[in-house]
Amino acid sequence: MTRDELQEKILTILVQDFEFKDPKLDDNLRDDHGFDSIDAIELLSKIEIIFGFSLTREEKEKAMEIRTITDILDYLEKIQQGRGK
Amino acid sequence: METGKADRLIDIGVTLICWCYFILAFLLFFSPFYLAAARNSSPEHRFQRLNRVFYGGFFALLRRITPRQQWSIDPEIAGIRSSVVVCNHVSYLDPILLISLLGRARTIVKPLFFSVPVFGWILRRSGYFPATSSGPLAGLMLMQMETMEQFLREGGNLFIFPQGTRSRDGSIGVLDEGAFKIARYCKAPVRVLCIRNTERLFTPGKFFFFTRRPNRISVRILDTILPGRGLSELKVRVRQVLEGCTREA
Numbered sequence: 001m002t003r004d005e006l007q008e009k010i011l012t013i014l015v016q017d018f019e020f021k022d023p024k025l026d027d028n029l030r031d032d033h034g035f036d037s038i039d040a041i042e043l044l045s046k047i048e049i050i051f052g053f054s055l056t057r058e059e060k061e062k063a064m065e066i067r068t069i070t071d072i073l074d075y076l077e078k079i080q081q082g083r084g085k
Numbered sequence: 086m087e088t089g090k091a092d093r094l095i096d097i098g099v100t101l102i103c104w105c106y107f108i109l110a111f112l113l114f115f116s117p118f119y120l121a122a123a124r125n126s127s128p129e130h131r132f133q134r135l136n137r138v139f140y141g142g143f144f145a146l147l148r149r150i151t152p153r154q155q156w157s158i159d160p161e162i163a164g165i166r167s168s169v170v171v172c173n174h175v176s177y178l179d180p181i182l183l184i185s186l187l188g189r190a191r192t193i194v195k196p197l198f199f200s201v202p203v204f205g206w207i208l209r210r211s212g213y214f215p216a217t218s219s220g221p222l223a224g225l226m227l228m229q230m231e232t233m234e235q236f237l238r239e240g241g242n243l244f245i246f247p248q249g250t251r252s253r254d255g256s257i258g259v260l261d262e263g264a265f266k267i268a269r270y271c272k273a274p275v276r277v278l279c280i281r282n283t284e285r286l287f288t289p290g291k292f293f294f295f296t297r298r299p300n301r302i303s304v305r306i307l308d309t310i311l312p313g314r315g316l317s318e319l320k321v322r323v324r325q326v327l328e329g330c331t332r333e334a
Contacts, residue, residue, distance in 0.1 A: 019316055037218030038266040041230045045270075060227055064218040 001050075006076050010069065013046055025069045037064055047076065053083065092297035099150050100293045106146055115139050119207065129212040133189050136211055140185035151296045154286055157303040162186050165306075166240045168276045169268040173257060173327050174246035176283035183278075186304065189241040191229065193263070196222055212236070216263065234271040243267060247323070257327045265319045268312065277308040277323055279330035 001009075007025075014020040020033050029035035044063055048054055055063075059079060066072055115135060122131035148156055165187060172183065184190060196215040199205040199222060214229035215222040237243065245264035248257065268275045285300045308326045310319060 034262065036263070036266070037226065038230065038263050038270065040218065041227065042266070042270040057224065057227065060231075061223055064223055064227070 001080065003073055003077060006073055007069075009050060010072055010076075013043065014069070017046070018043070023069060025073075027069065028067055029069070030067070040064060040066065043072075051079070051083075055079070096293045096296050099147075099296050102150055103143070103147065103294065106143055110142060111139070119210075123210060128210050130189060132207065132211040133191075136184050136207070137188070137190075140181045144182065144185050151286070151294070153296060153299045155299075155301040157301060157305075158186065159303075159305045161306055162278070162304060163188070165242055165276055167237050167273060168242050168309075169237070169264055169271070169273050170242050170244040170276045170278055171247050171264050171323055171327075172244065172278040172280055173330055174248050175280060176287050176289060178283040178287045179246065179280050180244075182280065182283065182304065183244050187242050187244060189236075191233075191236065191241065191243050193245055196220075199225075230267075233267060237271050237273045243273075257324060257331055260320055260324055260327075262316060262320060265316055265323070268319070269316060272312045274312060275310040275319065275323065276306060277310070277326045279303075279305050279307045279327070281330070 011023060014023050014033075014035075018033070018035065018039055020035075023033065027033060040063055041060075044055060044060055063075060066075055115138075118135055119132065122128050122135060125131055148154065163186060170183070170187065170190075172179065174180075180192065184192075191212045191214065193216045194208055194213045196217045199208055199215055209225065212229060214226050216226075217223065218226055233243065243264075245261075245267075247260040247262075247264050249261050265275065267273075280303070282300050282302045285295065285298065286302060287294055307330060308322075310322055314322070
């Protein structure tokens, strides 16, 4: 999946499921949208469905450090690259 | 002896008896059961059952030695299953009261408590988890959240005080969205409970129980909100219901 495709999917999820209003790529997820660790866990479960594989505990713990949508996309690209090896 | 002085001595006596129960009943009676439960391959259920019996014993004792306190507990509370339970919070007694009333239950605990010897170990083994996603406890929080949907589906409950901390004046402060997010994520119903007057028996900031004043402690189910609502709507509804609890006080 390309970065643009990932971005489109993630933005759709954030707006539809997490009630984000007008999200920008470099918004602070917590401060600007109230996105916390519980949201992150829910988002990760949706990402697992998109990718069709389960994330490891280590990968999930790394996701807890994500602060922006750009970070999410970077994180997903790394995951994809790691699985593609 | 003056009535006031006698009442004061009764309060001191009740407090001492309660502390004796916590220390002696745990050390002499419950600790072997906790140690045995810890050896089980899935100790969480056993620890939760032990906690319920331990705190149930505490409240049975407290009721016996504080005759001026009347207790009114909605019998339907014991039958709550597979729900996210949210409740107002007015006294330290509230969480242990809910542990004694609900069946299998997880809850969110301040991260600080996990580092207390013995107590922190029991918290972990009981499936309770910290409200943090960073630092050494992040893994514990993740693990419990990963299994939360299944835990609730199998009849467990998660209880949370969305105010986070005890209210000093009984008013409903800012509600944390965590409970509602978990309910949404797990597609679980939200049960709204109202606890009243525990703060009159064990007042925030006081060391001794205050037993001399006639008091009626109650725990009631105020509302059940089925899954499917948006987060904002759920939060508004719970606030309205909890404010109703405050107005009755």
